[in-house]
Amino acid sequence: MRELMYLQAINEAFAEELERDEKVFLMGEGIQTGTFGTTTGLVDRFGPDRIMDTPISETAIAGAAVGASLMGYRPVADMMFSDFMYIAADEILLKAAQWRLLQGGTQQLPCVFVANIGGYRKLGNEHSQCPYSMMLHNPGLKVVIPSTPYDAKGLLKTAIRDNNPVIFLYHKGLLPVMGEVPEEDYTVPFGVADIRREGTDVTVVATSFQLFWAEAAADMLKDEISIEIIDPRTLEPLDIDTIMTSVRKTGRVVIVDEDTERCGFAGELATQIMERGFYDLDAPIKRVCAKNYPIPGGIMEKFVLPQPEWVVQAIKDVMVD
Amino acid sequence: MEFGKEDLIKLYVNLVRTRAFDRAAIKWLATGKLLSFYHPAEGGEAPGVGGTTFLRKDDVISPHLRGHGLPHMIGKGVDPKRYMAEHCGKATGFGNGLGGFHSAMDEFGMFGGTGTLGSCFPLSAGWGLAAKKNGTGQVVVCFFGDGTSNRGTWHEAANMAAVWKLPIVWVCENNGVAQYMPIQDAYPLEDLANMASAYGMPSAVVDGQDVVAVAEAVMAAVEMARNGDGPSFIECKTARFSAHGIGNPDKLHGKDRTTEDIAKLRERDPIVLFRTSLLEKGVLTPDDVERIDQEAVAEIDETEKFIDESPFPDDPALLDAALYAE
Ligand SMILES: Cc1ncc(C[n+]2csc(CCOP(=O)(O)OP(=O)(O)O)c2C)c(N)n1
Ligand SMILES: [Mg+2]
Numbered sequence: 001m002r003e004l005m006y007l008q009a010i011n012e013a014f015a016e017e018l019e020r021d022e023k024v025f026l027m028g029e030g031i032q033t034g035t036f037g038t039t040t041g042l043v044d045r046f047g048p049d050r051i052m053d054t055p056i057s058e059t060a061i062a063g064a065a066v067g068a069s070l071m072g073y074r075p076v077a078d079m080m081f082s083d084f085m086y087i088a089a090d091e092i093l094l095k096a097a098q099w100r101l102l103q104g105g106t107q108q109l110p111c112v113f114v115a116n117i118g119g120y121r122k123l124g125n126e127h128s129q130c131p132y133s134m135m136l137h138n139p140g141l142k143v144v145i146p147s148t149p150y151d152a153k154g155l156l157k158t159a160i161r162d163n164n165p166v167i168f169l170y171h172k173g174l175l176p177v178m179g180e181v182p183e184e185d186y187t188v189p190f191g192v193a194d195i196r197r198e199g200t201d202v203t204v205v206a207t208s209f210q211l212f213w214a215e216a217a218a219d220m221l222k223d224e225i226s227i228e229i230i231d232p233r234t235l236e237p238l239d240i241d242t243i244m245t246s247v248r249k250t251g252r253v254v255i256v257d258e259d260t261e262r263c264g265f266a267g268e269l270a271t272q273i274m275e276r277g278f279y280d281l282d283a284p285i286k287r288v289c290a291k292n293y294p295i296p297g298g299i300m301e302k303f304v305l306p307q308p309e310w311v312v313q314a315i316k317d318v319m320v321d
Numbered sequence: 322m323e324f325g326k327e328d329l330i331k332l333y334v335n336l337v338r339t340r341a342f343d344r345a346a347i348k349w350l351a352t353g354k355l356l357s358f359y360h361p362a363e364g365g366e367a368p369g370v371g372g373t374t375f376l377r378k379d380d381v382i383s384p385h386l387r388g389h390g391l392p393h394m395i396g397k398g399v400d401p402k403r404y405m406a407e408h409c410g411k412a413t414g415f416g417n418g419l420g421g422f423h424s425a426m427d428e429f430g431m432f433g434g435t436g437t438l439g440s441c442f443p444l445s446a447g448w449g450l451a452a453k454k455n456g457t458g459q460v461v462v463c464f465f466g467d468g469t470s471n472r473g474t475w476h477e478a479a480n481m482a483a484v485w486k487l488p489i490v491w492v493c494e495n496n497g498v499a500q501y502m503p504i505q506d507a508y509p510l511e512d513l514a515n516m517a518s519a520y521g522m523p524s525a526v527v528d529g530q531d532v533v534a535v536a537e538a539v540m541a542a543v544e545m546a547r548n549g550d551g552p553s554f555i556e557c558k559t560a561r562f563s564a565h566g567i568g569n570p571d572k573l574h575g576k577d578r579t580t581e582d583i584a585k586l587r588e589r590d591p592i593v594l595f596r597t598s599l600l601e602k603g604v605l606t607p608d609d610v611e612r613i614d615q616e617a618v619a620e621i622d623e624t625e626k627f628i629d630e631s632p633f634p635d636d637p638a639l640l641d642a643a644l645y646a647e
């Protein structure tokens with residue numbers, strides 16, 4: 001099958017959905033050029049009225065997406081760095097997420113907020129975060145974090161077709177990663193986890209770029225420990241059933257997630273597992289997350305962001321009876 | 322403010338030093354010594370240097386992002402060595418190696434730079450408020466780009482500054498472009514200085530490639546603010562000679578800036594313009610020019626040595642010490 005880079009897969013999903021539905025349009029800073037290549041070239045095909053370069057006005061970009069979605073359009077707001085979504089917290093967390101319920105469920109808000117996540121570039125707190133815990137904390141948003149080119153394309157298409165606000169977060173570290181992407185039209189449904197590797201001793205649930213660490217750890221330990229790796233792909237809706245099936249088999253769980261540990265997705269998932277399967281567990285669940293500090297600039301980020309050896313250690317830890 | 326010979330030379334030296342550090346940063350990024358990314362100041366040095374060189378040490382500045390603030394730091398009298406060390410991730414940097422390209426040097430009235438553009442405006446309002454409370458004539462000078470002026474935070478902070486008569490000078494470094502976005506598609510009027518009139522603030526538009534014109538305009542606004550007459554706005558029309566960041570394409574709306582476009586901008590190099598004028602006026606001799614260049618090279622060498630001899634931070638306990646104050 002043909003291979004594409006993750007960033008090309010995203011670009012292709014935009015192109016196909018723009019082609020398919022004239023209500024779809026994109027707006028964001030420098031998207032006609034494309035800071036990360038995800039939107040590069042689209043303006044040549046779809047014109048500046050549908051691929052809109054905006055002023056540096058995150059609040060207005062996000063708010064305009066919400067407004068236009070209420071009037072039947074399907075805007076995609078490209079927020080560039082997910083860290084910049086804090087600037088539009090009111091628009092994304094209060095307006096996009098909560099509007100529909102407060103109008104009694106009478107409306108639709110089919111908008112997508114796209115942004116990059118992730119560290120390991122020594123850029124410091126304002127260009128490195130994975131701030132999806134705050135999005136998960138506000139019911140009403142769907143949260144998508146693809147880890148492969150195939151999923152990136154299929155999930156982005158689902159996101160654009162969804163009648164609810166969706167946060168689509170792509171990881172900077174995955175942009176050049178190659179993977180199989182079919183030529184024909186396909187989508188990937190929300191709420192279906194992907195079992196990336198089957199195993200019987202430990203369940204490792206890892207998200208986005210952290211799957212690399214999880215797979216590296218599984219390779220390293222393959223002669224001693226049989227590791228099952230699960231990529232939830234969407235955090236809301238979450239495919240807890242697939243995870244629980246695995247947990248019942250292994251009885252041991254490591255959750256690897258790049259967001260800050262405290263009040264993060266990993267803590268939420270650990271609790272959900274415990275509530276459903278406390279008696280299936282043979283060891284306490286371990287989290288490998290960003291430590292509870294702001295992400296520093298420079299090399300000190302290595303003490304904060306999850307490292308491959310932390311994952312190896314956590315897997316060994318849960319194997320102890 | 323009247324500028325004497327010494328003042329003019331100081332401005333020139335600061336411009337030359339800024340250019341030298343900017344070039345060094347580009348080189349060190351390529352060799353991996355400088356970490357993360359770099360957005361060169363080349364072509365846009367005059368607003369930062371002109372707007373800071375004659376400030377008081379206790380005046381507060383909020384540097385603009387280009388050169389990650391080198392023009393402003395150098396003008397303000399901050400030794401760029403420790404900024405460069407920080408940008409190279411070293412423990413001897415301003416932020417003990419935790420800041421990256423962010424920077425703070427409290428003793429010089431530089432309380433930090435930000436990665437989210439436009440957060441400079443409300444923070445400057447806070448610095449202005451503190452300066453006003455101090456009652457010692459301190460002034461805040463906030464530097465920002467044309468693109469950054471599109472943030473909503475500008476309006477909240479400008480209004481607050483105007484209503485409370487805070488001692489703030491807003492200096493817009495309008496280089497006509499924000500990353501890939503030409504300013505004429507991001508603001509409907511010719512001059513960004515128009516933004517000031519909605520809040521009753523005096524404003525001026527100056528040639529941002531003329532470092533003396535910048536210094537005159539900013540210092541006049543600074544005097545007003547010092548005297549309790551409130552905030553004002555200076556727009557400097559300047560230029561960006563290369564792509565937004567090292568490694569980025571140099572595009573506007575997805576189309577390449579042409580070599581002719583760039584050549585035209587480079588005709589008005591702020592350093593060349595000023596040097597020519599100083600040589601003509603006899604303020605500098607060709608020997609002076611040569612010596613100033615050599616001194617800048619020596620300063621870079623010394624900085625590089627300092628960085629090379631500095632250790633990387635390697636103790637995670639530093640994070641705990643840095644997280645909360647006692
Ligand atoms: C809030 C926020 N939005 C977007 C960015 C990404 N960004 C960094 S620099 C830049 C362009 C800045 O343009 P301008 O203010 O004109 O400054 P210039 O680089 O032209 O001097 C952009 C969009 C950011 N850092 N912060
Ligand atoms: Mg600009």
